[in-house]
Every structure is written in structure tokens, then in C-alpha cells.
Amino acid sequence: MKKRVKIVLLLLSTSGYAWGCTLSGPSAQLSVIIPPLTVQRDLPIGTVIWQQTVNAPLLELAGECGDESETRANLVGNDSGILSGRNPVYNTGVPGIGYAVATGPEFSDGWPAAKDKTASVNTLSLRLVVTGTVSSGVLDAGEYARRLIDGQTAQQLMVQTSVPLTRLACELNDSRDRVVPLGAVLRTGFTGPGSTQGEQVFQLGLTCDAGTQVNIQFDGEADNSGTPGVLALLNHGESGIASGIGVQLLYHQTPIALGERLPLETAPAGVRTYPFTARYYQTQPKVTSGDANAVATFNLTYQ
Template sequence: MSPPSTIAFDPGVPDGTVLWSGNLQTNYRSSNASTGGYVCPSSAFNIHFEGTTPYLGNNLYTTGIPGISYRFKMTGPTTGPIIYPSCFLQKYFPHICWINELGAGMTNHTLSVELIKTGSITGGGALSGVFAHWFVQLGRSYATYSWGGSVVIQPTIPTCKVSMPSIAVRLRDVNVNVFTGVGKTSPSQPFDIVLQCSGGNTGTSTDVYTTLTDQTDPSNVSDTLSLTKDSTASGVGIQVLNGTTVIKYGPDSSAAGNKNQWKAGSTGNGTFTIPLTARYIQTTPSVKAGTANGRATFTMNYQ
């Protein structure tokens, strides 16, 4: 199968819409064994026509891309006679034909391939390898259909930028007597990371992931932010929370799957707000009063 290297579409169309279709022309040399063709011995057996990916029902097979499925149909020969055409022509996969005599071979024919929208599409992907086959005995393919290389499937999804790249969080003065033991915390103070997202087709969304990095100690992967070197207090650190979850720090990287990267949510076009809170936490048995500042960066990843 040799479609365009990239298949782009509007993912906001209704479920059941054909996003792309194409015809695959087979390339059998002939049905004559003496000229190097493909021949089956005379026999009686079932030929199964199926996709090689999980079957979803209703003649649909998964592509591995959420919201997009395959549909296949053999539409006819391009040259020469075809054996038992009424058995499998114009039939969607999966299909079974009972063959009680096949002493020649299969001539060139056409397979129609369709990509169907079957649900919410939140991202793209790629198609590659074998996607359908015939078999007589499971595990032994008589014919296979495959993509000619990797085909990129790309809906237009939103991209985002940070509204305010620098955010100052005031933790306010805290009496040292609040810290009566390791793990004791001060009242939390709220702040937000705000994104402006645009450019996506109707109905698309992007998953927003975030990594916080300790700028005083970039190797820190705990859930407590170090105090800056100019801080005069000791015995405390700073925690940032997303809801009730204390966020751990990780390397300053936007790579997907970065250590301690966390999912902030999903968004379409428009404003997306990530609500957070910050607080002090006691880290040693004794606390010394003074200034207690921390500095972290946040790095976004969109999927």
C-alpha cells in the first residue's frame, strides 16, 4: 500500500466518516506455476480474509490510533479471470470462503482500504507493517497486505504557550512555632500556571504534561524543593501540590516520559489553567528562623 507519506484530516467530523481511502493493487506475477506464478493445489478448504490487528466488530479493525479504525474490502480483479468471484468480491473483511477446488491461482485484484473515525481523536500516530491477510490454516498466510513504509496520521491538534512564564508565589510569614516536628507543614498558598492553546480542529485536544525542576539542586527528585543559597532559615523546604498530590521534582526536560513528569490534564483551544498550591514543610528536628526562598522551573510537554 503506497498512500501519501502523511494523511491529514479534520478530526472533528462525525463518527463513521471515512477519513481517507485508497486502493491497493496486488502484484502477482501470474497464476501459472511454469512462469513463476502462485498456485494452490486442488483441494477443499476455507479461505479466511481478515485484518491482522484486533477486530472491533462491524467490519472494523484497530489501527492503534485512538478514534481511527480500518475497514477492508476486495473490490475486483485488474487482469484475467478470478476464481469464485461471487464468494469474496465486494465483501468486507472478515470473511470466509469455502473453496472446493482451486487448482490454478489468484490473479491480480484490488483491495479497498478505508480509515474510519470511530471515536474521539486526541492525537496522531503512524501506520506500518502488515495490516491484513488471507489464511487457510491459522498462522499460515496465503497472501498479506502491508504499508509501503511508515505512514503518518496527523490530525490538527492544539498547541499551547504559557501566559506568564515567571510566577512569584508569596508563602507569607510563618511563625517558627508552627513546626513542631519533621513533616509539619504551613498553610498552603494557591497559584496557577495558565496556558493559551490554539490551532486545533474542532473536537481535538492535547494532553498537557509538566515537570518541575529544583533550580538550586537540579538532581533533586524528591517532593521537597531546596531552599536557595541566600536563604537564612534552615530545617524547612517547600512543597508544591496539584490538588492533594505532592509533586516530585525531575530533570529539566520536555521529553515525553521524563522522570517525575505528571499529567496536568487535557485541553482544546482556549485557556487552560493548572491550579497549584505551595507550602513549607519541616525537614529536620529543629528549625531556624529566617528567610526561606525556593526557585523551580516548570517545563511543558504536549502529547
């Protein structure tokens, strides 16, 4: 005889048996004042350019408030796709500048709050973050975040006044392409590895905004001797090309490390001139005659 077992599946709506999380006390409007800001043009993405933490009154909540879906923030703007700590960065109206909001000053936790922090967080932090190439502009005043408790506004984070934001940079005054003639030198003028000839100074002129942090980087094929700042000759190893030497670049008589950013100065406003030196540098015990040309690219950044 077969026994039949009847299985009854009882579906219950959990919301029908749980107390909702509601705001039982007053809501709060939290305000920050951001001063006028200056920003270096080429700061890396993720750089924090300003941050402030404000104290918030403890929320008075009723019901069961453990579910983080019941306490969340609406941020104004579009998600930039990058994070600051664990917090999403939202775009502002200024190209290259976004903002993030977090509970607590260290940006280790964000909205929505963790379950054990739903009703205990009493600080909110706003930070401005670089999201791309920065442009000058004005950061609008108004609401930047709103914390909701079961659909009710519990806290608003407001920027009180509009904020002028100025990008700092320099403009190159002359041609981007430079030819530095080192001239013809005698092979016999090289006396051993480390000896030099044909030294020539060349200058880069810039017009800068006050406070711009000027950096330069030279890139090119390094000579296989490994001597700092020495470029390999074009077409080295081929017939008709000199050997045993390279071309060295210097700034204030100090060899420039190829492929590394070199800070020049924090510039005042106006025209600035930076002197560099190029020269032939003996890299091997034996030098042979021939053409001796080298090429490098330079990249100016402001960060």
C-alpha cells in the first residue's frame, strides 16, 4: 500500500510580521561651507582636494532598524565609476571634480550604513575628489546628499554657498619641438668613460598661474651603460653611427633620471624659464667616429 505524503508550502510575507524602521524624532539639515579652491591640473584620479566632517545629531528611530535597505542616502549627480575609500564618487557640475559622502571621518564606511551603525552614526563627511582632467568652474550650492529612513528625510547634507574652483597650470611659450645642436666634436677629445664634450644649454619658457606645481619628465631610449640621464644614439650599432658615447641631459648640472617625474618649483604668476643642459657623454672605453644624434620627449605636468 502506497503512502502519500502531502507537503504544504506556507509562504509568509516577512514584512507583515516585522516592525518597520521609522523616524520618531526631528530631521536635521547639516551644512558645510567650502572655501574657494585652487587645483593643480594634472592631479591623479582619486586625489582628495578638500574634506570636512560635520557632527550630526543622533537619529531617533522606532521599530526594527537593522536592515540597511531601510536607511540609505540619495546622492545628487551621477556615479563617476570610481571609489574614494569604499565610497562611490559622484560627479559635480565641474569637469574632473566629484564628491563622496561617508558616515564617519575616515571614509572606511559609507552609506548605506552598516547594520550595527544604523542609529549610532553621529558624523557625516563630505570630500571632493579628482575624477579626471580638471577644469575651472563653480561648484553649485545646494543639497548633496539626503538620508532616508523608511522613505522619510532624516538628514540633508547641504553646501551653503557656491564655490569658485580654479585650475592651475602653465602654458609653454615656445615651440613644443626643440633642436639642441651639440656640434661636431673630436673623437680624441674623449679621455675615458665619464668624459664629456659639446655641452649646450637649452631653456623651456612657461607662463604660469601663481601656485602651479611644475613638473617635467624626459623619456627616451636609455644608453645600455645605465648612466643616469644618458640617451642612446639614434640607430646605434649601425654603420656610420658613432659608438662609445651617448647624450646626457641635466638640470642645474644634475643628471636627469629618464622616465621619472622631476619637480621644478611651485611657480609664481608670470613667465618662468627653466635651463637644461645636453652634452655628449663617453660610456665605453673606446669611442668611434660617426653620426651622434639622440631624441627625447618631455612632458610637463602640474600636480
